[in-house]
Amino acid sequence: MEPSASSSSRRLLGIDWGTSNRRAYLVDAAGTCLAERADDQGMLAARPDFAGSFARLLAGLEVGADIPVVASGMVGSAQGWREVPYLDIGVPMEALPDNLVCIDDPHAGRPCLIVPGYAQRGAHVDVMRGEETQLLGAVALGRRDGWFVLPGTHSKWVLLEDGVIRRIATFMTGELFATLSAHGTLAPLMAGDGDDDAAFVAGLDAARRGAPLSNALFGVRARVVTGAMPAAHARSFASGLLVGAEFVAAAGDAPLACIGSDALQGRYARAADHFGMTLSGLDPDRVYCAALARFLDRIST
Amino acid sequence: MEPSASSSSRRLLGIDWGTSNRRAYLVDAAGTCLAERADDQGMLAARPDFAGSFARLLAGLEVGADIPVVASGMVGSAQGWREVPYLDIGVPMEALPDNLVCIDDPHAGRPCLIVPGYAQRGAHVDVMRGEETQLLGAVALGRRDGWFVLPGTHSKWVLLEDGVIRRIATFMTGELFATLSAHGTLAPLMAGDGDDDAAFVAGLDAARRGAPLSNALFGVRARVVTGAMPAAHARSFASGLLVGAEFVAAAGDAPLACIGSDALQGRYARAADHFGMTLSGLDPDRVYCAALARFLDRIST
Numbered sequence: 001m002e003p004s005a006s007s008s009s010r011r012l013l014g015i016d017w018g019t020s021n022r023r024a025y026l027v028d029a030a031g032t033c034l035a036e037r038a039d040d041q042g043m044l045a046a047r048p049d050f051a052g053s054f055a056r057l058l059a060g061l062e063v064g065a066d067i068p069v070v071a072s073g074m075v076g077s078a079q080g081w082r083e084v085p086y087l088d089i090g091v092p093m094e095a096l097p098d099n100l101v102c103i104d105d106p107h108a109g110r111p112c113l114i115v116p117g118y119a120q121r122g123a124h125v126d127v128m129r130g131e132e133t134q135l136l137g138a139v140a141l142g143r144r145d146g147w148f149v150l151p152g153t154h155s156k157w158v159l160l161e162d163g164v165i166r167r168i169a170t171f172m173t174g175e176l177f178a179t180l181s182a183h184g185t186l187a188p189l190m191a192g193d194g195d196d197d198a199a200f201v202a203g204l205d206a207a208r209r210g211a212p213l214s215n216a217l218f219g220v221r222a223r224v225v226t227g228a229m230p231a232a233h234a235r236s237f238a239s240g241l242l243v244g245a246e247f248v249a250a251a252g253d254a255p256l257a258c259i260g261s262d263a264l265q266g267r268y269a270r271a272a273d274h275f276g277m278t279l280s281g282l283d284p285d286r287v288y289c290a291a292l293a294r295f296l297d298r299i300s301t
Numbered sequence: 302m303e304p305s306a307s308s309s310s311r312r313l314l315g316i317d318w319g320t321s322n323r324r325a326y327l328v329d330a331a332g333t334c335l336a337e338r339a340d341d342q343g344m345l346a347a348r349p350d351f352a353g354s355f356a357r358l359l360a361g362l363e364v365g366a367d368i369p370v371v372a373s374g375m376v377g378s379a380q381g382w383r384e385v386p387y388l389d390i391g392v393p394m395e396a397l398p399d400n401l402v403c404i405d406d407p408h409a410g411r412p413c414l415i416v417p418g419y420a421q422r423g424a425h426v427d428v429m430r431g432e433e434t435q436l437l438g439a440v441a442l443g444r445r446d447g448w449f450v451l452p453g454t455h456s457k458w459v460l461l462e463d464g465v466i467r468r469i470a471t472f473m474t475g476e477l478f479a480t481l482s483a484h485g486t487l488a489p490l491m492a493g494d495g496d497d498d499a500a501f502v503a504g505l506d507a508a509r510r511g512a513p514l515s516n517a518l519f520g521v522r523a524r525v526v527t528g529a530m531p532a533a534h535a536r537s538f539a540s541g542l543l544v545g546a547e548f549v550a551a552a553g554d555a556p557l558a559c560i561g562s563d564a565l566q567g568r569y570a571r572a573a574d575h576f577g578m579t580l581s582g583l584d585p586d587r588v589y590c591a592a593l594a595r596f597l598d599r600i601s602t
Contacts, residue, residue, distance in 0.1 A: 077526075078526070086527065119523075121527060121529065123510070124510075124512075124520075125523045125524050125527055125529050126519070126520065126523045127522075127523045154486075154519065169512075169516055170519040170523070171513065171516045172485075172486065172515045172516075172518055172519050173515055175486060179480055179481075179485055180480075182484075183480050183483075183484060184473075185455075185473065185476060209424070209425075211550060212472065212514055212546035212547070212549065213513055213515055213546075214472040214474055214477055214514055214543060215471060215472045215473075215546075215547075215550060217473055218427070218455065218471040218472065218473050219425075219426055222420075222427045222428045222471070223426050225378075225379070225428055226387065226422060226426055226428060242515060245513035245514075245515055245516075246513070246515075246516075248513065249513050249516060
């Protein structure tokens with residue numbers, strides 16, 4: 001980078017490049033989002049021509065050839081553009097900008113970097129790729145401690161202590177819900193899109209009783225065929241079981257923050273309240289841009 | 302029935318009529334199996350013309366019009382030939398023959414009866430339909446106490462005390478294994494048919510650590526992508542997780558019997574051994590025929 005460039009002219013393009021979708025943010029040094037673009041050119045759609053997909057994204061954004069790019073998410077996985085090894089959770093979040101990996105630059109002169117994910121190893125093995133960038137943003141915004149939950153297809157729960165990861169726990173909540181809705185015994189019961197708060201809470205309570213999900217989920221059917229629950233409540237009850245399992249597993253009284261859409265924050269806040277926990281919300285775009293400012297700061301120095 | 306018929310001439314045709322398959326057994330008063338026939342005309346294939354499907358089965362078996370028939374399983378469900386209400390678990394197993402339900406007889410003069418399932422209600426809701434007949438057979442053979450596991454698509458664990466059901470717990474073990482093998486994140490890892498004992502045991506150990514299955518199952522992927530486990534072991538590890546969850550949930554030191562195929566008995570015996578439990582095997586056909594003898598005894602008096 002040009003050391004004499006004024007701070008106000010420095011910009012960075014960040015790409016949250018996941019499995020199915022991609023979202024690009026152009027930010028300035030303060031992390032203010034100047035432009036944003038989302039498309040469905042996630043890893044699965046982009047491969048194997050990541051360079052071409054990348055070029056089309058940049059052409060659409062009309063960003064200058066001097067703007068550095070940082071990409072996070074599955075783009076750095078074994079099925080992505082370039083596999084970037086996981087960092088060990090012992091590496092503090094704020095050292096993440098020191099560990100970006102430069103890939104072959106399809107646009108000469110432009111730094112193009114991929115963010116590594118994190119892995120926890122040992123008896124408990126878990127990984128994340130993409131969420132680490134949002135967590136760095138949370139840390140940059142002063143949130144250095146407690147549980148952070150990032151709900152979705154794979155809900156990530158990450159416990160931070162002074163900006164260092166102590167635990168990663170991934171729950172296949174969204175995926176199991178979608179799979180059970182589409183295939184097998186529960187699918188006919190989970191049709192439709194009804195949402196019932198009391199049934200969701202009943203599912204949370206059933207999760208708290210601690211039966212394995214393979215047993216508790218059959219309880220959805222057992223309740224319906226015995227008349228203990230109307231079929232219209234099956235979907236919300238199953239959701240409560242799966243979300244409740246996350247809360248049951250997250251022991252302790254650490255503060256809890258949710259990085260997710262308003263709808264998901266609402267759902268998780270409802271569950272947190274039922275489990276006697278307080279959940280604060282963090283906007284996914286805001287934390288992502290805060291992390292990008294940290295990356296830009298590192299690249300510029 | 303003709304009261305003067307000699308004991309040796311009394312016979313009964315039992316039909317284990319499940320969701321996908323059907324198996325018929327002709328037995329004498331001692332429960333000796335005189336003839337057996339299996340086909341794929343389960344509930345899903347037979348409906349809506351159960352009477353026609355039933356007639357074709359009987360024609361193939363060439364049983365006289367005076368032979369009574371008892372059918373168990375999903376044939377008595379809401380999607381079956383005739384919905385038969387569940388018995389409450391308070392009804393002793395040996396009272397099951399008193400609770401058979403006569404359906405409209407498509408062959409005049411022949412008693413045609415359906416076996417009700419059992420339901421446990423209250424905070425823990427669970428049901429079974431079909432397994433109760435095998436359990437009655439176990440009781441008839443003198444096995445009145447302990448856990449009985451009937452592995453399969455839906456593994457049933459039933460706790461008996463002096464021939465009375467204290468607990469029904471259904472685990473969607475086989476269904477989840479099949480679904481995860483076919484759809485979603487784990488499916489590519491679970492391809493093939495490899496079986497590795499050490500990986501199965503590692504799955505049992507992971508189950509014992511008690512994380513929710515939605516989390517523990519993601520550990521299959523996390524282990525593979527971090528190099529902690531070869532992908533070829535994913536299938537056995539996932540099996541260990543799901544089977545292990547059953548054993549973790551079955552607390553206490555009650556004796557444990559498995560009613561299932563030799564292959565399944567072997568798998569569950571391996572798990573039982575790892576959990577410090579002793580598992581005895583019961584042959585599914587033998588217990589079914591022992592139950593049929595009890596039904597015949599009741600019908601004949």
